Amino acid sequence: MDRMPFSKLTTRREMLRATGALAGGALLAKLFPGSLLAGAARPLAYPQQAGAAPADPLAAMRAQMGATPLETVRLSDNLTMLSGPGGNVVVLSGPDGKVVVDTFVQTVWAKLKQSLDGMGNAPIRWLIDTHWHFDHTDNNSNFRAAGAQILAHENTRKRLSEPHDLLGMHFAPSPASALPTQTFTATHRMQANGENLVLGYIPPAHTDTDIYIQYPRANVIHLGDTFFNGMYPFIDAGTGGTINGMIAAANRSLGMVDGSTKIVPGHGPLADRAALTRYRDVLVTVRDRVQKEKSAGKTVEEVVAAKPTAEFDAAWGMGFMQPDVFVTIVYNTL
Numbered sequence: 226m227d228r229m230p231f232s233k234l235t236t237r238r239e240m241l242r243a244t245g246a247l248a249g250g251a252l253l254a255k256l257f258p259g260s261l262l263a264g265a266a267r268p269l270a271y272p273q274q275a276g277a278a279p280a281d282p283l284a285a286m287r288a289q290m291g292a293t294p295l296e297t298v299r300l301s302d303n304l305t306m307l308s309g310p311g312g313n314v315v316v317l318s319g320p321d322g323k324v325v326v327d328t329f330v331q332t333v334w335a336k337l338k339q340s341l342d343g344m345g346n347a348p349i350r351w352l353i354d355t356h357w358h359f360d361h362t363d364n365n366s367n368f369r370a371a372g373a374q375i376l377a378h379e380n381t382r383k384r385l386s387e388p389h390d391l392l393g394m395h396f397a398p399s400p401a402s403a404l405p406t407q408t409f410t411a412t413h414r415m416q417a418n419g420e421n422l423v424l425g426y427i428p429p430a431h432t433d434t435d436i437y438i439q440y441p442r443a444n445v446i447h448l449g450d451t452f453f454n455g456m457y458p459f460i461d462a463g464t465g466g467t468i469n470g471m472i473a474a475a476n477r478s479l480g481m482v483d484g485s486t487k488i489v490p491g492h493g494p495l496a497d498r499a500a501l502t503r504y505r506d507v508l509v510t511v512r513d514r515v516q517k518e519k520s521a522g523k524t525v526e527e528v529v530a531a532k533p534t535a536e537f538d539a540a541w542g543m544g545f546m547q548p549d550v551f552v553t554i555v556y557n558t559l
């Protein structure tokens with residue numbers, strides 16, 4: 226869809242106003258993956274970790290995400306998915322050097338490096354960022370220091386170079402050492418370790434920086450945060466994300482997979498075509514309901530109060546996005 230006027234973009238203040246009860250740490254607590262919520266909407270517990278000042282929501286988020294166990298899923302003979310402390314990471318390993326997608330948060334760098342070192346002696350050749358968000362790029366500098374080049378969409382470099390305020394967290398412009406060293410605009414291909422990787426730009430969906438990474442030989446695709454498996458997605462309206470863009474991305478992705486494709490979401494467990502289809506269908510149903518009410522002149526408060534997601538909340542509202550916040554974002558990006 227067309228670029229939204231700035232006045233229509235979702236702001237944290239609008240989200241807070243629409244959801245009433247949410248404030249500060251409670252909002253952050255609602256944003257953590259379901260495994261951290263343990264079924265209760267409780268205030269954010271700040272881990273007693275060096276450098277994690279309780280007054281700094283970004284440090285608290287890093288510490289909390291970093292405390293999530295790192296799990297390993299084998300995707301093929303030389304392709305591995307790591308999940309837990311941030312967005313899902315995929316590692317292609319072999320004699321040409323490791324090609325890694327996304328980075329987890331800073332607080333788990335040592336653990337991530339140890340895990341990568343355990344996948345053979347070849348150097349870390351490339352890091353690919355699926356998009357600009359910190360839970361996917363937070364270790365860019367560490368990857369550079371470890372010898373990797375960083376590949377991303379040109380908008381990721383642009384967004385990382387800007388200051389951002391997102392969900393109560395402040396992001397200063399990234400230092401040069403954390404910026405992509407190579408960027409592309411539409412598609413980029415690379416050969417490594419027997420794979421012919423295809424990287425492709427996804428028109429604005431979760432942000433305006435999203436890409437997919439395809440591994441044709443292994444029949445694996447990483448969709449970044451255009452896909453949250455089994456939970457409502459976060460959509461970053463401040464950097465170009467919209468609900469219609471998310472639906473378009475899901476539909477386009479469905480056209481790129483078959484019944485045996487292993488689909489890596491930005492967050493949530495490894496998925497298949499059926500899971501991606503369910504996700505697309507939930508997004509379409511919620512979008513259609515919210516659009517109908519918005520077109521009839523209802524305010525965002527009225528639409529949130531009508532609970533258009535009620536039938537899905539038990540399953541889809543236990544993850545990253547609290548239902549009222551998700552509905553608010555959908556409304557504000559239509």
Ligand SMILES: [Zn+2]
Nearest residue numbers: 356358431450
């Ligand atoms: Zn994201």
